[in-house]
Amino acid sequence: MSALPPCPKCQSEFTYEDGALLICPECGHEWSADAAAASDKKVVKDSNGNPLADGDTVTVIKDLKIKGSSQVVKRGTKVKNIRLVDGDHDIDCKIDGIGQMGLKSEFVKKA
Numbered sequence: 001m002s003a004l005p006p007c008p009k010c011q012s013e014f015t016y017e018d019g020a021l022l023i024c025p026e027c028g029h030e031w032s033a034d035a036a037a038a039s040d041k042k043v044v045k046d047s048n049g050n051p052l053a054d055g056d057t058v059t060v061i062k063d064l065k066i067k068g069s070s071q072v073v074k075r076g077t078k079v080k081n082i083r084l085v086d087g088d089h090d091i092d093c094k095i096d097g098i099g100q101m102g103l104k105s106e107f108v109k110k111a
Contacts, residue, residue: 044090050110056082058091058108071098078111079103 004015007024008031015022021030044052047061057080064073073095082103083092089102 042086044084044105046109047106048109052082052084052091052105052108052110054083057111058082058103059111060103060107061109062107064103064107066098066101073098073101079108 004017004022006013007015007027007029009029010024010027012024012026014026015024017023017033018030020032020034022033023030046052046058052058057078060073060075060077060079063075066073077095079091079093079095081093084090085092085102087102088104090105091103091108092100093103094100
């Protein structure tokens with residue numbers, strides 16, 4: 001038996017396929033299988049709404065204080081080869097002179 005995703009409306013596990021649609025017999029909700037696959041991927045966007053990907057170069061748009069330190073990441077700092085992660089901070093990166101750190105995507109723009 002194939003593993004179909006649960007209903008996005010009521011979380012019922014008893015979904016079934018009817019052509020290109022997935023149907024929930026408990027609540028009657030119908031949705032496309034393509035939409036279910038696309039909604040699984042989280043899209044990380046910069047401050048301007050451009051989608052980011054692993055390996056992109058971004059620019060910091062605001063001075064950011066580093067928690068637990070007196071250092072500051074200055075506005076205009078270019079960060080190369082970012083890595084997207086799940087969690088509170090969307091981006092893991094290495095900044096020259098500072099080291100490894102996490103950034104939120106709302107404080108960067110794609111370079």
